[in-house]
Amino acid sequence: MAVGDASVISLEHTPTWALAVVCFFFISTSIFMEHSIHLLSNWLKRRKKTALHGAVEKLKSELMLLGFISLLLAVTQDYISKICIPANIADTMLPCRKQETSEKFQVVQDYQHFLDHDFVHKFSWRRVAEEDEVADSCTAKGKVALVTKEAIHQLHIFIFVLAVMQIVYSTITMALGRAKMKRWKAWERETQTTEYLVANDPNRFRFTRQTTFGRRHMNNCTETTVQLWIKCFFRQFFYSVAKVDYLTLRHGFIAAHLSARHNNFNFQQYIERSLEEDFRIVVGISPLMWFLVVILLLLDVYGWHVYSWLSYVPMLIVLVLGTKLEVIVARMALQIKEQNNVIIGTPLVKPNDNLFWFGKPRFVLTLLHYTLFVNAFELSFFIWVTFQFGLDSCYHVHTVILVTRVVLAVTVQVLCSYITLPLYALVTQMGSEFKSKVLEEQMKDIIKHWLAEVRERRKKLEQSVQYARPSLSAEWSPRLSNATVEVLPFLRNKSRRGEIMEEEDDEEQESIRRRGGQRHISGGE
Numbered sequence: 001m002a003v004g005d006a007s008v009i010s011l012e013h014t015p016t017w018a019l020a021v022v023c024f025f026f027i028s029t030s031i032f033m034e035h036s037i038h039l040l041s042n043w044l045k046r047r048k049k050t051a052l053h054g055a056v057e058k059l060k061s062e063l064m065l066l067g068f069i070s071l072l073l074a075v076t077q078d079y080i081s082k083i084c085i086p087a088n089i090a091d092t093m094l095p096c097r098k099q100e101t102s103e104k105f106q107v108v109q110d111y112q113h114f115l116d117h118d119f120v121h122k123f124s125w126r127r128v129a130e131e132d133e134v135a136d137s138c139t140a141k142g143k144v145a146l147v148t149k150e151a152i153h154q155l156h157i158f159i160f161v162l163a164v165m166q167i168v169y170s171t172i173t174m175a176l177g178r179a180k181m182k183r184w185k186a187w188e189r190e191t192q193t194t195e196y197l198v199a200n201d202p203n204r205f206r207f208t209r210q211t212t213f214g215r216r217h218m219n220n221c222t223e224t225t226v227q228l229w230i231k232c233f234f235r236q237f238f239y240s241v242a243k244v245d246y247l248t249l250r251h252g253f254i255a256a257h258l259s260a261r262h263n264n265f266n267f268q269q270y271i272e273r274s275l276e277e278d279f280r281i282v283v284g285i286s287p288l289m290w291f292l293v294v295i296l297l298l299l300d301v302y303g304w305h306v307y308s309w310l311s312y313v314p315m316l317i318v319l320v321l322g323t324k325l326e327v328i329v330a331r332m333a334l335q336i337k338e339q340n341n342v343i344i345g346t347p348l349v350k351p352n353d354n355l356f357w358f359g360k361p362r363f364v365l366t367l368l369h370y371t372l373f374v375n376a377f378e379l380s381f382f383i384w385v386t387f388q389f390g391l392d393s394c395y396h397v398h399t400v401i402l403v404t405r406v407v408l409a410v411t412v413q414v415l416c417s418y419i420t421l422p423l424y425a426l427v428t429q430m431g432s433e434f435k436s437k438v439l440e441e442q443m444k445d446i447i448k449h450w451l452a453e454v455r456e457r458r459k460k461l462e463q464s465v466q467y468a469r470p471s472l473s474a475e476w477s478p479r480l481s482n483a484t485v486e487v488l489p490f491l492r493n494k495s496r497r498g499e500i501m502e503e504e505d506d507e508e509q510e511s512i513r514r515r516g517g518q519r520h521i522s523g524g525e
Helices: 003-008 016-046 050-081 098-115 118-122 126-131 133-140 149-190 194-199 212-217 225-235 243-257 267-282 287-298 306-310 312-339 362-389 399-430 436-472 474-479 482-524
Strands: 084-086 143-145 205-207 342-344
Touching: 016 050, 050 149, 050 267, 133 143, 149 243, 149 267, 149 362, 149 399, 212 243, 212 312, 225 312, 243 267, 243 312, 243 399, 267 362, 267 399, 287 306, 287 362, 306 312, 306 362, 306 399, 312 362, 312 399, 362 399
Parallel strands: none
Antiparallel strands: 084 143, 205 342
């Protein structure tokens, strides 16, 4: 076959070694990825990370869905590319300028006109017809293909980039957020110190405004709702989660869901496990989100600038969420002021679902999930266009808009990781619901550890008794342990007391029988 026909070589004329090398590469890579996920799942299971293990299982389901989408696109691309539509319909709602697309149709028309001339026999046009057979069949009808094979291939790559970016973006956000929350461990350890217990003496009377929590949230800037929201908007950028907020909310959580005697409850570990449960939801892509992708692809029309406006949506949601979470903490402080001007011990906040939108703390997680997804869509679309069409494509006509979108995406990543996520992890625990499922694994570990200790003690006791029995003879005494030697006198005395008691019982039974016999003789007389 000629060199010019290399692009249309089928498997019939492909070297077997080339086919085997490519096949081996894809199979080995897939097996390696599958085995790596399996090892990660087993490692999380051994570490008792049930929530993260569930997130890995969710990741498996997402990869399976991605595999089904890829399979359907690969199998049906020939049939889809054969669907023809009128050229005037294909000329509507284009993502790029109309003139650029019209030039492509003009090339096709010129090629059709070229085929109608007698000069066609002087050229080898069969190779061109084989490469673009579908386009020629639609052109012969005066139509164009609904979606070409090349476009389907590009769409295939975009879906893959979007799914991977959602997983990577969510993982990075959770990892950075948890890294910032590491200092909460020091705050949690402080609650077990003597200084903390003295400072929060339950018999100590104080004015509400004199407490650290009161001085932080009760001032003249919280008299109206507008002032409160403005103050909380700027506060989220400076000490969004203060130490006094953490300790006060911890005290309110324990008082509402546990009791005062559970002061050693590890609230930080509870938040960490709760966040792991939420990560299982955030890492996935729901069917509604896939439908949102379809809508966004539909609205990507030149001149509408939908994606330019879309880049501001995650930023707006993140700022509103951070402000709302700060407002919830401030309102709990104001509720303490309305109830009592004087408090005993630590300020006691009362968790309540009514403080959240629609009375549902989980709604905050839903907004956070969609925010991360939209931002991941922005980044994945930028990466896909850059590598697929280059920076000089029609998607990147306005450099200022392009730079703004990238800067906004990175800013949302930082704000969500270091401000919104820590606030969400702490404040959403102030709902009326107690996540008992989060503590199930911890309680299971405690019970299993206790049972293991009981079995170990029972086993040692049985071994001690077993070794003590044959040691009654003198020849075994040198082999006994110190614990067994201490048990021997007790066993000997117990054995001796048992023999004496048996002899006394026999004598008592004999005397009873004698008295019964005498009564029988006297009755017979």
